[in-house]
Amino acid sequence: MIKESMDDLGAFLVVATQRSFTRAAAQLGISQPALSAKITALEARLGVRLLTRSTRSVSTTEAGERLFNAIGPHFDGIASGLNELSELRDKPAGSIRITSVEHASQTILLPALATLLSDYPDITVEIIDDYSLADIVADRFDAGVRLGEQVAQDMIAVRIGPDFKQCVVGSPAYFKRWGKPQTPHDLTEHRCIALRLPTSGGVWSWPFEKEGRELKVRPAGQLAFNTITLQLGSCLAGIGLGYLPEDVVKEHITAGRLQRVLTEWSAPMSGYHLYYPSRRQHTAAFSLVVSALSLGGRQQRTR
Known part of the structure; x- marks a missing residue:
């Protein structure tokens, strides 16, 4: 019962963040009916409706918003704890989510990550191409890729491509x-x-x-x-x-x-930059991805 509740709460957090069952199901790697069943089961156990569904969008009810604010930070802490445990493995492991744009993904990310992923089979990278300026914190991305002038000043920015x-x-x-x-x-x-x-x-x-x-x-x-x-x-x-x-x-x-x-x-x-929040503690897997993508590191490897 506890495991089911944890799974369903995790699914709820993703739906509430994405505001879409379609995007949440894709992120979780399950079908939309399966995801809907998880949310329905959670609402039945709690005795309250957590989400308001319409033909175009999903939003949290008052109860859903309270639950989201209450458990969200704890789930982030759990994920952080699991990432810290992965540091004790023989090789770095973990999942990295990046929001990018098609041009940068094809010309920079895929070529640079090909060797890294071959050397570190326990690292997984998810790349979402999207020309909107996503909020990488709210949308639970580890990093984003955009042109230099599009990166917010409060982010750490690493140049990954030339002008x-x-x-x-x-x-x-x-x-x-x-x-x-x-x-x-x-x-x-x-x-x-x-x-x-x-x-x-x-x-x-x-x-x-x-x-x-x-x-x-x-x-x-x-x-x-x-x-x-x-x-x-x-x-x-x-x-x-x-x-x-x-x-x-x-x-x-x-x-x-x-x-x-x-x-x-x-x-x-202005060339593409990888950017990420300065306050987030990063794993060894994330550091390897940053190193693989950085323009200076790639130039040294090709000499």
Whole structure:
């Protein structure tokens, strides 16, 4: 009975934090019906309703909020205690959750972690790609990855990638039909493929810079995505213009599948940083992940 209650309370905390049965079930690695059954059983034992469910969201009742505030810190302490025990093992072990963005995950996180995870089989890493600026403390992430200027000042930030540039690209077929823009202002007359930001619900305005002059263009077109992979695919298909990192399109430009325009206007981006709270006590597994991802450490390993 005690074990069941602990499992169900842990499930409740995840649902209350995620405000979604779908996201909570994915995080716990169980089905939504199984998770719902856990919460229903817990509510039945306690004799109170803990969550209010609607078709779009989940929120805590007054009783649920009280329970969340009462047991949340204790569960964090239990997790911390278990992590401390893992330090006594022959090899570091533990689970690390990171919120990132698709570009950083593909070009930095996966290559850097491949060797680490092979050497330390008891370390598990979960990477959630999300362009919203997640609250890593409230959402129970161990760390986040964002561009340098997006990292809050109260966080520890470790550079994991160099500065890079964005570039406007399109297929030869697109330019043959629609012509090439000569200035960023001309993009308002083109079919641009937008990146939608979940935080604001709007689309990302493309930043440009030339000789100290900065401007932003809001892309307009028939397509908007929340991943750069789909943007790239649409550019290759000749549907429109994309504004993508240089390293993502370099191979396609060399092969002639894409052409670059407005090169002199390409905006520099500040490079990706891994960030995490300064007050949190970190495990050996977390320290290994930070070391594997840090730009300085990766540069030394590749020499």
